[in-house]
Amino acid sequence: MKSLEASYEILGLQPGAGFEDVKKAFRRKALLYHPDVAGEGCSLQFQQINEAYAVLKRALIDRFVVNAPSLDSARAAAQARELFIKREIENILQEAQRQLSELIKTMGNDVEVGLSDVLLRLQSRHPVVRFVAACHLGKMKWDVSFMDELMGNISKIALDDVVLEPLLEFLGKAPAHFQSKVMAQIAKGAKDLEEEACIKLLYWGKRLRWETKTLLPFLTHDSNRVVAIALSMLSSADDVPLMVLMSLMERNDEEILVPLLKKMRTNRNLCYLRGRIRELARSHPSLGVRAWAKWLVGDANVG
Known part of the structure; x- marks a missing residue:
């Protein structure tokens, strides 16, 4: 575990800085070195920043407990954690709103954005980036030139609730034979998807009359409900x-x-x-x- 001195140094702070200073320094450094912004080469720095922030948070919680002698220590610790969690949630929401506004400006209706840009953003680890990209994808018109690009990138995208619905909406604009190819590629990773995501995919599979080889990943899913639906689709x-x-x-x-x-x-x-x-x-x-x-x-x- 990093020392307090090293943690303060990583965040560019003087020892003894308070919560507000730590929070601001962390946000500033995290935005600067986030891999989605600075590239994968900054992953180590980003990890060190997160670790330093965690060390300082723990220290500040302990300081809160020590400075509250009239309270039971367990109660004081719980109150401190609740305070930190509340503040962090507020910070996350504010940051999400800020990034959402920026992304809408760059990916709005008045800006031409290609499928490659959208697919790249869908692979982001930042939920706000993925959300805006998914919304944009759902509004895009299908073009036959998209096929190769989709097939090459679809396995890199995490198909959670943020992405799946807009993706299916987008694929629904494609001819059936294109849909079949892309959906078959998606189905290969079905074993690792959530139950609801699998059920949505199987709904499309019924329309496209998936063959047994496409349904096999669903037959090994942990959810009995998913397996039962996949079995019902087998001739x-x-x-x-x-x-x-x-x-x-x-x-x-x-x-x-x-x-x-x-x-x-x-x-x-x-x-x-x-x-x-x-x-x-x-x-x-x-x-x-x-x-x-x-x-x-x-x-x-x-x-």
């Missing part, structure tokens, strides 16, 4: 790999097992799964799962 389970089938069988969820068992009759890997299917037929608590498992193994007397 059969014939092309689902054995390892994925085995994983699905272990979920033990009726919402997943019933549609899966229905679609496995002609799967070439069925022989490797008969033991598990017989186990489901004998002991699964769901009547529907037991019935379909018995049907699948062709043994009405199982159990």
Whole structure:
């Protein structure tokens, strides 16, 4: 951990500076060395600035506690933290508003912004930058020349709630075959997406009639709801790999097992799964799962 002296020096302050001075110095330095502004080469300096700020915050909290002898120390510490959190939230909101105003000036309707600029901003770690870029993307008109650029950058963009809706709105303007290519690329990273994002993508997948290979990442998602929707979109389970089938069988969820068992009759890997299917037929608590498992193994007397 950095010393107090070193932390003050990094922020360009004299030892003993108060909270307001520390806050202003941190904001000034952070804006100057933020990687989105100064480039990745300043990442180390930016990290040091954050660490120095954290050390000084902790020291100021401790000072607050020491200087409040009439209060219980735990209560004093809690009050100090609450004060710091409140002030920091105010600072974040003010900074977000300032950056939002600046970005709107550069990315507003009266300024011509290319897709490459928008995609670059969508990769930013700053939520305000990504928000404005996403809004701009949603208003852009589709052009066939965008295809290669989208395919090359789409995997670098974090598809959270800020970005996904405008991106889908933008893709909705493209011809269906272009949509299919881009969405298939997006689907490759589905396992790491949030549940709601996956469900939105699957909605588009239904319209585009995704094939099994595009749906596979959704079949390994942690959310049973996502998996169930993806299963409902399969015409059969014939092309689902054995390892994925085995994983699905272990979920033990009726919402997943019933549609899966229905679609496995002609799967070439069925022989490797008969033991598990017989186990489901004998002991699964769901009547529907037991019935379909018995049907699948062709043994009405199982159990």
